[in-house]
Amino acid sequence: MSDIEQIPVTMTVNGKKVQRFVEARTLLIHFLREDLNLTGPHIGCETSHCGACTVELNGMSVKSCTMFAVQADGAELTTIEGMANADGTLSALQEGFRQMHGLQCGFCTPGMILRAHTLLKENPNPTEEEIRMGISGNLCRCTGYQNIVKAIQYAAAKLNGTEFQEAAE
Amino acid sequence: MNDMTPTREQREAALEGMGCKRKRVEDIRFTQGKGQYVDDLKLPGMVFGDFVRSPYAHAKITRIDASEALKLPGVIAVLTAEDLKGVNLAWMPTLAGDVQMVLADGKVLYQNQEVAFVVAENRYIADDAIQLVEVEYEELPVLTDPFKSMDADAPVLRPDLDGKMEGAHGPRKHHNHIFTWEVGDREETDKAFSEADVTIKELISYHRTHPSPLETCQCVASMDKIKGELTVWGTFQAPHVIRTVASLLSTIPEQKIHVIAPDIGGGFGNKVGAYPGYICAIVASIVTGVPVKWVEDRMENLSTTSFARDYHMTAEIAAKNDGTVTGLKVHVLADHGGFDACADPSKWPAGFFNIVTGSYDFPAAHLEVDGVYTNKAPGGVAYRCSFRVTEAAYCIERAMDILAQKLDMDPADLRMKNFVKAEQFPYHSALGWEYDSGDYHTAMQKAMDTIGYRELRAEQKAKQEAFKRGETREIMGIGVSFFTEIVGAGPSKNCDILGVAMFDSAEIRVHPTGSVISRMGTKSQGQGHETTWAQIIATEIGIPAADIMVEEGNTDTAPYGLGTYGSRSTPVAGAAIALASRKIRNKAQMIAAHMLEVSEYDLEWDVDGFQVKGNPQARKSMKEIAWAAYHAPPPGMEPGLEAVSYYDPPNMTYPFGAYLCVMDIDVDTGVAKTRRFYALDDCGTRINPMIIEGQVHGGLTEAFAIAMGQEIRYDEMGNVLGASFMDFFLPTAVETPHWETDFTVTPSPHHPIGAKGVGESPNVGGVPAFSNAVNDAFKFLGSTHIQMPHDAWRIWQAAKELGAHG
Numbered sequence: 001m002s003d004i005e006q007i008p009v010t011m012t013v014n015g016k017k018v019q020r021f022v023e024a025r026t027l028l029i030h031f032l033r034e035d036l037n038l039t040g041p042h043i044g045c046e047t048s049h050c051g052a053c054t055v056e057l058n059g060m061s062v063k064s065c066t067m068f069a070v071q072a073d074g075a076e077l078t079t080i081e082g083m084a085n086a087d088g089t090l091s092a093l094q095e096g097f098r099q100m101h102g103l104q105c106g107f108c109t110p111g112m113i114l115r116a117h118t119l120l121k122e123n124p125n126p127t128e129e130e131i132r133m134g135i136s137g138n139l140c141r142c143t144g145y146q147n148i149v150k151a152i153q154y155a156a157a158k159l160n161g162t163e164f165q166e167a168a169e
Numbered sequence: 170m171n172d173m174t175p176t177r178e179q180r181e182a183a184l185e186g187m188g189c190k191r192k193r194v195e196d197i198r199f200t201q202g203k204g205q206y207v208d209d210l211k212l213p214g215m216v217f218g219d220f221v222r223s224p225y226a227h228a229k230i231t232r233i234d235a236s237e238a239l240k241l242p243g244v245i246a247v248l249t250a251e252d253l254k255g256v257n258l259a260w261m262p263t264l265a266g267d268v269q270m271v272l273a274d275g276k277v278l279y280q281n282q283e284v285a286f287v288v289a290e291n292r293y294i295a296d297d298a299i300q301l302v303e304v305e306y307e308e309l310p311v312l313t314d315p316f317k318s319m320d321a322d323a324p325v326l327r328p329d330l331d332g333k334m335e336g337a338h339g340p341r342k343h344h345n346h347i348f349t350w351e352v353g354d355r356e357e358t359d360k361a362f363s364e365a366d367v368t369i370k371e372l373i374s375y376h377r378t379h380p381s382p383l384e385t386c387q388c389v390a391s392m393d394k395i396k397g398e399l400t401v402w403g404t405f406q407a408p409h410v411i412r413t414v415a416s417l418l419s420t421i422p423e424q425k426i427h428v429i430a431p432d433i434g435g436g437f438g439n440k441v442g443a444y445p446g447y448i449c450a451i452v453a454s455i456v457t458g459v460p461v462k463w464v465e466d467r468m469e470n471l472s473t474t475s476f477a478r479d480y481h482m483t484a485e486i487a488a489k490n491d492g493t494v495t496g497l498k499v500h501v502l503a504d505h506g507g508f509d510a511c512a513d514p515s516k517w518p519a520g521f522f523n524i525v526t527g528s529y530d531f532p533a534a535h536l537e538v539d540g541v542y543t544n545k546a547p548g549g550v551a552y553r554c555s556f557r558v559t560e561a562a563y564c565i566e567r568a569m570d571i572l573a574q575k576l577d578m579d580p581a582d583l584r585m586k587n588f589v590k591a592e593q594f595p596y597h598s599a600l601g602w603e604y605d606s607g608d609y610h611t612a613m614q615k616a617m618d619t620i621g622y623r624e625l626r627a628e629q630k631a632k633q634e635a636f637k638r639g640e641t642r643e644i645m646g647i648g649v650s651f652f653t654e655i656v657g658a659g660p661s662k663n664c665d666i667l668g669v670a671m672f673d674s675a676e677i678r679v680h681p682t683g684s685v686i687s688r689m690g691t692k693s694q695g696q697g698h699e700t701t702w703a704q705i706i707a708t709e710i711g712i713p714a715a716d717i718m719v720e721e722g723n724t725d726t727a728p729y730g731l732g733t734y735g736s737r738s739t740p741v742a743g744a745a746i747a748l749a750s751r752k753i754r755n756k757a758q759m760i761a762a763h764m765l766e767v768s769e770y771d772l773e774w775d776v777d778g779f780q781v782k783g784n785p786q787a788r789k790s791m792k793e794i795a796w797a798a799y800h801a802p803p804p805g806m807e808p809g810l811e812a813v814s815y816y817d818p819p820n821m822t823y824p825f826g827a828y829l830c831v832m833d834i835d836v837d838t839g840v841a842k843t844r845r846f847y848a849l850d851d852c853g854t855r856i857n858p859m860i861i862e863g864q865v866h867g868g869l870t871e872a873f874a875i876a877m878g879q880e881i882r883y884d885e886m887g888n889v890l891g892a893s894f895m896d897f898f899l900p901t902a903v904e905t906p907h908w909e910t911d912f913t914v915t916p917s918p919h920h921p922i923g924a925k926g927v928g929e930s931p932n933v934g935g936v937p938a939f940s941n942a943v944n945d946a947f948k949f950l951g952s953t954h955i956q957m958p959h960d961a962w963r964i965w966q967a968a969k970e971l972g973a974h975g
Contacts, residue, residue, distance in 0.1 A: 039209035040202020044383040045467040049894035080202030094200040098192055101863045105695030106199030107383045107434030132902040141383045141435050142695045144866030145902040
């Protein structure tokens with residue numbers, strides 16, 4: 001192994017405190033995937049365009065491929081692995097993606113759900129236009145987004161306790 | 170019957186069989202981040218490989234010095250072509266009958282070509298080491314324009330082919346020429362043109378682009394030297410073919426190679442071929458004795474593994490004054506890059522481009538394709554289309570619009586006039602195909618009625634008048650596209666890959682408790698096979714889809730198949746699934762007869778079991794029959810309940826559709842806004858309408874991207890422009906239009922369940938719909954054809970050239 005300096009980092013990931021030593025240049029996405037074995041967040045571009053690596057960091061959506069692990073020292077993170085309900089059932093967003101066929105290959109899905117999760121905290125009742133703008137940092141190559149929009153609307157309705165009205169085709 | 174007995178309808182619904190909008194089983198793991206993709210794999214002792222790549226598009230390599238790199242702690246090896254020569258792997262065969270360098274052997278032919286393979290303890294050290302490998306290049310003249318590739322003084326790109334004037338597909342006429350492929354009757358076609366009232370001729374280019382799945386190409390190779398066994402996990406759309414190729418190249422016996430395609434993050438044709446990364450990872454694992462992971466980054470993906478299109482098509486149509494078409498002539502200049510690594514069935518150097526007569530009854534046609542080398546990346550994959558079918562559809566759909574313009578006819582009316590009629594099926598096209606089924610007039614009429622086509626034309630006319638009067642700066646285009654695809658490769662009589670016939674397969678095993686494990690030779694990359702294959706089986710053998718597990722991608726357990734691309738899964742493997750299911754049902758019938766003590770001919774199938782004709786109370790469910798198959802089979806019958814089917818299709822399938830696009834364009838900014846997009850698809854029998862609709866949405870989004878801006882461009886030096894998501898257009902949710910989907914159902918007469926395949930139709934039909942909309946908007950200003958892609962800058966330029974800016 002190389003003799004590059006190892007720096008201690010501490011963070012809370014999906015409610016659990018973790019401590020590790022990392023190289024200063026270690027990207028947060030590699031730290032999550034390789035040090036913590038959280039392989040839900042994916043790498044699609046490494047240039048912060050595609051959003052497959054999106055996680056929530058201190059309440060904000062972050063593309064973990066363009067942030068160093070050391071920059072997340074002391075932070076609270078949520079990844080897709082922390083999204084299911086406490087009893088193990090699918091959360092409203094996860095259920096919405098399945099019910100509305102909001103995913104196909106599944107590669108963008110963890111990032112897309114995490115972005116939607118933060119979006120719905122920022123704006124619990126978004127319009128279609130606000131959803132489309134809100135997820136525009138996340139690329140999907142399979143779905144054409146239409147069903148992702150519906151999935152987020154489904155989740156918003158469920159979280160707001162209202163009836164989901166699927167828009168007429 | 171008591172009240173608790175489920176009705177026939179309830180039993181049917183419980184199956185979640187064909188036609189049901191069944192929710193996907195894959196989503197349970199994908200929505201929780203528990204998909205298992207290649208890069209998620211972590212093996213003890215695993216190391217990483219990465220490439221040193223050429224900054225030049227055409228250069229000699231005079232020296233490679235890896236000594237500094239090897240001094241870096243954590244670097245394990247640096248492989249070059251010289252090392253690969255030791256195992257006879259410096260070059261590899263391509264699917265198109267050419268050979269391709271695995272690592273640069275004395276020269277490079279395109280920018281970012283693989284020069285050396287660095288193996289290190291982790292990906293960071295591998296990246297560091299790449300910077301330390303010294304390579305000396307001597308630049309050579311660069312050829313990027315395919316129209317200049319066969320000039321007398323064009324640089325020689327492939328000295329390895331020096332003097333070899335016979336290629337894999339016939340004679341070569343120049344040192345940069347790969348093949349000429351000719352189909353049709355030249356004489357008849359010339360005659361049609363000499364007798365025509367009207368002819369049109371246009372160069373229609375379909376630019377170079379890239380499939381760009383969100384997950385790049387990647388693999389992990391692990392050689393167990395003690396057992397002599399090689400395991401390769403990879404992003405393989407065709408894992409069985411990869412295993413056969415790996416065995417042929419490495420001489421490791423095929424049973425000792427385990428190829429596993431885990432979950433795949435989209436393919437779209439990018440993951441069909443074999444790439445230098447796979448070969449190098451395998452060799453590196455053989456050399457080092459530890460598992461080696463290779464993962465492309467996005468720039469490598471866009472600039473090296475498998476471009477698509479780059480077809481320059483000169484189309485000519487002969488017609489009568491009333492619009493009846495009488496002849497079609499097409500010449501294609503096909504830019505294949507530095508090596509011919511086109512992923513087509515082996516005998517088809519230009520894929521199924523001879524579907525270029527489209528949906529129209531051309532009495533005569535002639536096609537000639539010339540493939541040439543340039544200093545660009547190799548590939549030529551079918552980016553979400555059957556082999557070169559999207560190029561063909563674009564060519565004919567654009568040409569029909571140009572003919573309509575010349576005749577001053579409405580483009581929809583011209584199409585209606587020339588469609589192959591429903592009663593003409595099976596229809597033999599002038600370029601050699603037998604279309605299985607279709608009802609084009611009904612589909613087109615439904616599309617026009619639904620969208621209000623005539624009203625839109627009236628609105629367009631009013632807008633054009635207003636534009637001429639200077640009252641608006643916005644113009645309106647209506648894109649008409651009616652495509653016929655050819656998918657489901659394919660019949661062994663004309664389709665093979667490296668000699669392996671393009672059948673596909675299914676193996677279905679019913680367990681004693683009436684649950685099922687099934688395996689296929691295909692491999693889903695997002696298509697949802699785990700969901701839909703179970704639906705076919707559920708309907709065929711009456712076991713609920715929820716009790717049926719579908720497994721693909723492990724070559725040790727799955728029956729041999731040719732994989733998933735070219736919309737072949739449903740036409741080929743889907744048929745194998747139905748036929749394997751029917752073998753099970755036939756055996757089940759004999760077991761049921763024994764259980765009910767009647768003749769098997771006295772039984773009839775009813776949803777989920779067999780019942781005695783005329784006495785439906787005397788019945789045995791498949792669940793009961795399954796138990797009996799293992800517990801008390803009829804005397805003399807083998808126990809167990811399983812079947813395998815290898816299906817060699819008798820013909821291709823021919824899905825079709827009518828797409829209409831309404832677009833508003835601001836001539837001062839070049840911004841084009843899609844107001845409506847209506848897609849009517851006819852893919853025959855529909856297995857899962859939810860998944861079909863999802864496939865159509867996704868394919869249309871890719872079509873939108875390609876038509877409206879997505880391009881891999883090169884400058885004169887051969888520098889690849891647009892090889893990152895900064896420049897390569899992938900639409901976000903903001904730009905992507907809203908999709909309206911519709912359907913008709915014309916089953917395939919030769920497919921066991923009548924299904925035709927759908928995944929690629931929206932890409933094939935969508936691109937011409939968008940491009941025709943842009944072209945339609947500008948034609949009243951005197952334009953005949955504007956080349957794709959239609960990004961705002963190019964549209965603005967076109968508007969300027971047409972005098973729209975005043």
